[in-house]
Amino acid sequence: MSTTIAAEAPAAVGSVVHLEGVGLSYGKTRAIESITLDLPSGRMVGMIGPDGVGKSSLLALIAGARAIQEGRIHVLGGDMASARHRRNVCPDIAYMPQGLGRNLYPTLSVFENIDFFGRLFGHDKAERNRRIAGLLRDTGLTPFADRPASKLSGGMKQKVGLCCALIHDPELLILDEPTTGVDPLSRRQFWELIASIRNSRPGMSVIVSTAYMEEAAQFDVLIAMNAGRVLATGTPAELKRQTGADTLDDAFIRLLPEAERSNHSNVVIPPRDKDHEEIAIEADHLTRQFDGFVAVDDVSFRIRKGEIFGFLGSNGCGKTTTMKMLTGLLPVSEGTARLFGSTIDAGDMSVRRRIGYMSQGFSLYSELTVAQNLHLHARLFELPADTIAARIDEMIARFDLADVVDALPDALPLGLRQRLSLAVAMIHAPDILILDEPTSGVDPVARDRFWQILAELSRKDNVTIFVSTHFMNEAERCDRISLMHAGKVLTSDTPAAIVAARGT
Known part of the structure; x- marks a missing residue:
C-alpha cells in the first residue's frame, strides 16, 4: 500500500x-x-x-x-x-x-x-x-x-x-x-x-x-x-x-x-589471529560506589590484544562507569583495573596515552574546525611538533574527512561527526580503543562504514577495541561480548556461545 x-x-x-x-x-x-x-x-x-x-x-x-x-x-x-x-x-x-x-x-x-x-x-x-x-x-x-x-x-x-x-x-x-x-x-x-x-x-x-x-x-x-x-x-x-x-x-x-551507496559494502571481519593472546585489558573484582550506591559491583573480565570486545546491558547498569574506570577518568572504589599488566592510575599519563576514548556525546570542540580539533588533541597528547601535520593528514585520509577539514563539527551529519570523533580518539595511535555507544542514532550505511574501520584497526593494526552497543547486529560482529545488569557482569563469551547456551 x-x-x-x-x-x-x-x-x-x-x-x-x-x-x-x-x-x-x-x-x-x-x-x-x-x-x-x-x-x-x-x-x-x-x-x-x-x-x-x-x-x-x-x-x-x-x-x-x-x-x-x-x-x-x-x-x-x-x-x-x-x-x-x-x-x-x-x-x-x-x-x-x-x-x-x-x-x-x-x-x-x-x-x-x-x-x-x-x-x-x-x-x-x-x-x-x-x-x-x-x-x-x-x-x-x-x-x-x-x-x-x-x-x-x-x-x-x-x-x-x-x-x-x-x-x-x-x-x-x-x-x-x-x-x-x-x-x-x-x-x-x-x-x-x-x-x-x-x-x-x-x-x-x-x-x-x-x-x-x-x-x-x-x-x-x-x-x-x-x-x-x-x-x-x-x-x-x-x-x-x-x-x-x-x-x-x-x-x-x-x-x-x-552516489550515496556506491561505496557501501557489507562488513567483513576476518578471524582474529589467535597467536596474539596477550591480555590488553583486565578488570579484577572492579567496584565503584557513589555515595553508598554501588554502580559497578565486583566486575571481572579479560580482553586480549587485537580483540573486538562488546559490552551490552541496560541503561544505568554500569557500562559507562566501568569504561571510565578503565580509562582512568574515574577512580576505582575496590578491585584493580590493568592495561597490559600495568595498574591504571588516573594521574599516570603514560598509561592513559595508550588509550583512545570515544564517549557517548562525542568529545569535540564545536567552535573548532575538523582540522583544528585534530590538531588540538594531537597537542594534548604531546605528539612531537614535527610529526603532528603528517599524523593529521593520515587521519584525514584514513577516515575520509578531506572534504570537511574546514567545517565545524555541528555542521556535519552524524555519520561524519562519528568518524571525526574516532579520528580524534586515534590521533595519538593508541593500543586500545574504548567506544561508548558510538553508533546510536546513525544510519545503516554510516554504521557499516564505521564497523569496517573498526575491523581494519583490529585485524590490521592489532588495536584492542572495547565497545558498548545497543544494536544486536553489532554485538554479533564482536569476537566476544559481556552482558551486564545492575552493576554485575552476567556472562562473557562469544555471541554464538551465549545464544547456544540459552537455546535462543
Missing part, C-alpha cells in the same frame, strides 16, 4: 495527516523538499532514515510545534495553518521530541512531571490522580513515583515522557526516535506498552521515527527519507520486495541515490 498521492489531490478519506508540497528551510539550508503524503488513520506509521534528513522537522510540523513555511498540512481533519484549528486540535495531539526525557523537568519527581502535564490539559486533582495511578501501573513506574527524573535510566525517562504525553487521551501520538540510546530490554518493554495502549485505544494513530530497523519492521507503514525527500513508502514487506532485499537495512541502502 503506497501512501504517496498527487500534489493537488484533496486529503484522503481516512487519513490522519495530509501533507501537500511541504518544504522547510533553516537559513540557506533546505531541511525538507516538497513532500506530499497521506498517512492513514489508526495505524503505526514509521519514518526511517539517517540523522539530519528532515524526520524531526517533519514531525514537529505535523505536531504544530513548528511554523509552516511552504505547502499545506492537514492534521485530524483541519488545516494546521489555521490558529483556530491548532487551538482545537493540539490537545488531541501528543508529541515526544527526540532526546531521552527531553519533555521532562529533571528536578521534579516522576509523579510531579506527569501531574504537571495533567494540569496543562485542565484535569482536576481527582482526575489527575486517577489517570496518573493508571499510567504508573501500566508502565511499571509505581515504585518510582517519588524519584526525580534526573535519577532515572534512559528507558525509564522515556516511559515517564510517554505517560506525560498520554495523560490527555490523544488521538495522534507522535514519537521522535523514542528509543535511540535505550537498551534492547527497555526498547522491547516500551513497544509492548505502545501495543497495549493501541489495543485499548484502537482509533489512536501513531507516527514514529526510529534508527532501529528491527523496530521499523513491526510498523504498519514506513516512510524512507533522505536529504529532506521521501525515497519510498509502503509496508516493510513492500519495501523489501520493491528493492529485492532480505532485510530493511539492505532495503534502505538500496533506496539511497547511487
Whole structure:
C-alpha cells in the first residue's frame, strides 16, 4: 500500500495527516523538499532514515510545534495553518521530541512531571490522580513515583515522557526516535506498552521515527527519507520486495541515490589471529560506589590484544562507569583495573596515552574546525611538533574527512561527526580503543562504514577495541561480548556461545 498521492489531490478519506508540497528551510539550508503524503488513520506509521534528513522537522510540523513555511498540512481533519484549528486540535495531539526525557523537568519527581502535564490539559486533582495511578501501573513506574527524573535510566525517562504525553487521551501520538540510546530490554518493554495502549485505544494513530530497523519492521507503514525527500513508502514487506532485499537495512541502502551507496559494502571481519593472546585489558573484582550506591559491583573480565570486545546491558547498569574506570577518568572504589599488566592510575599519563576514548556525546570542540580539533588533541597528547601535520593528514585520509577539514563539527551529519570523533580518539595511535555507544542514532550505511574501520584497526593494526552497543547486529560482529545488569557482569563469551547456551 503506497501512501504517496498527487500534489493537488484533496486529503484522503481516512487519513490522519495530509501533507501537500511541504518544504522547510533553516537559513540557506533546505531541511525538507516538497513532500506530499497521506498517512492513514489508526495505524503505526514509521519514518526511517539517517540523522539530519528532515524526520524531526517533519514531525514537529505535523505536531504544530513548528511554523509552516511552504505547502499545506492537514492534521485530524483541519488545516494546521489555521490558529483556530491548532487551538482545537493540539490537545488531541501528543508529541515526544527526540532526546531521552527531553519533555521532562529533571528536578521534579516522576509523579510531579506527569501531574504537571495533567494540569496543562485542565484535569482536576481527582482526575489527575486517577489517570496518573493508571499510567504508573501500566508502565511499571509505581515504585518510582517519588524519584526525580534526573535519577532515572534512559528507558525509564522515556516511559515517564510517554505517560506525560498520554495523560490527555490523544488521538495522534507522535514519537521522535523514542528509543535511540535505550537498551534492547527497555526498547522491547516500551513497544509492548505502545501495543497495549493501541489495543485499548484502537482509533489512536501513531507516527514514529526510529534508527532501529528491527523496530521499523513491526510498523504498519514506513516512510524512507533522505536529504529532506521521501525515497519510498509502503509496508516493510513492500519495501523489501520493491528493492529485492532480505532485510530493511539492505532495503534502505538500496533506496539511497547511487552516489550515496556506491561505496557501501557489507562488513567483513576476518578471524582474529589467535597467536596474539596477550591480555590488553583486565578488570579484577572492579567496584565503584557513589555515595553508598554501588554502580559497578565486583566486575571481572579479560580482553586480549587485537580483540573486538562488546559490552551490552541496560541503561544505568554500569557500562559507562566501568569504561571510565578503565580509562582512568574515574577512580576505582575496590578491585584493580590493568592495561597490559600495568595498574591504571588516573594521574599516570603514560598509561592513559595508550588509550583512545570515544564517549557517548562525542568529545569535540564545536567552535573548532575538523582540522583544528585534530590538531588540538594531537597537542594534548604531546605528539612531537614535527610529526603532528603528517599524523593529521593520515587521519584525514584514513577516515575520509578531506572534504570537511574546514567545517565545524555541528555542521556535519552524524555519520561524519562519528568518524571525526574516532579520528580524534586515534590521533595519538593508541593500543586500545574504548567506544561508548558510538553508533546510536546513525544510519545503516554510516554504521557499516564505521564497523569496517573498526575491523581494519583490529585485524590490521592489532588495536584492542572495547565497545558498548545497543544494536544486536553489532554485538554479533564482536569476537566476544559481556552482558551486564545492575552493576554485575552476567556472562562473557562469544555471541554464538551465549545464544547456544540459552537455546535462543
